[in-house]
Amino acid sequence: YDKVRVFSQDLTTLKCKKVSIALxxxxxxxxxxxxxxxxKYFKVFFSSSAVNKSKGVLIVSKRNIVFSIKRSGNDTEGRITHVVVSLNNTKYAFMSLYAPIEGDSKFFQxxxxxxxxxxxxxxxxxSDFNAVLDPQLDRSHKVPFRLKYLLILW
Incomplete structure (x- = not known):
């Protein structure tokens, strides 16, 4: 399974870079x-997956990190997952996001x-917000969507 080999390389890179939590x-x-x-070094802490193999977000942590989980959640579309933890008496919210290419206002709401x-x-x-400030810089999509329009939705 080729994807497993790629994941193994990704996890090796995280270990070499001394990453504790990856989004x-x-x-x-x-x-x-x-x-x-x-x-053996990393576990998927929280995730959200689409029904098919598109999209998907993960929160991956080293197995030896000790923290208290306060709450968590995700969507069913493979776009949002989050977890709130307490670490050294501080509450952290880790979020991994994958925004729709078309700038879906429901996602941003x-x-x-x-x-x-x-x-x-x-x-x-x-996150991967799939938007740019200047559409001329992003030539990968036929229909550009400017980030400033997304920010107006907020």
């Missing part, structure tokens, strides 16, 4: 396959509600 986007894993992104609910935490956000 992964575009995992392209079904919920039944999320466990494949683990090894849900994200805003989530962020507001985390006001008592230090938020650590890893």
């Amino acid at each position: 992964i986007q575009e995992s392209h894993l079904k919920s039944t396959d999320v466990h494949r992104f683990q090894n 849900e994200l805003l509600r989530l962020v507001v609910s985390l006001k008592d935490c230090l938020v650590v956000l890893g």
